Amino acid sequence: MNDETKDLILSVFEASLDAQLRAVRRLRQGEPSPAEPRRRKGLSQVDMAFDILKMARSPLHVSDILHRIHSQFGLTVDRESLVSSLTKKVARGDRFLRPEKNTFSLRPEAL
Numbered sequence: 001m002n003d004e005t006k007d008l009i010l011s012v013f014e015a016s017l018d019a020q021l022r023a024v025r026r027l028r029q030g031e032p033s034p035a036e037p038r039r040r041k042g043l044s045q046v047d048m049a050f051d052i053l054k055m056a057r058s059p060l061h062v063s064d065i066l067h068r069i070h071s072q073f074g075l076t077v078d079r080e081s082l083v084s085s086l087t088k089k090v091a092r093g094d095r096f097l098r099p100e101k102n103t104f105s106l107r108p109e110a111l
Contacts, residue, residue, distance in 0.1 A: 042073075045077050046085050048072075049065050050110070052072065054110075056068075057111075058105065060104065061102055062082065062104065065082070
């Protein structure tokens with residue numbers, strides 16, 4: 001075996017052992033493994049908007065949706081993020097409609 005191949009194999013083993021050692025140290029310290037799935041602690045932005053629109057029973061401008069999310073859930077949601085998420089749902093035909101610019105409502109079948 002030439003030196004280059006030997007060095008490559010040893011580097012692979014070293015990287016593998018290093019990763020194993022970091023995992024053992026994390027377990028010893030009680031840190032959760034990065035591979036563990038996160039548990040959802042609440043509703044997504046889209047789910048909150050859905051609840052707001054369902055209660056409103058009429059189209060709402062995104063500013064009104066954001067205000068009501070803040071009032072009802074105590075969270076400040078990024079406007080662009082919410083508009084982007086809702087626009088994608090509209091394009092997929094998933095629960096939401098966009099009757100006017102920056103105004104959203106629920107599909108009749110979603111009520």
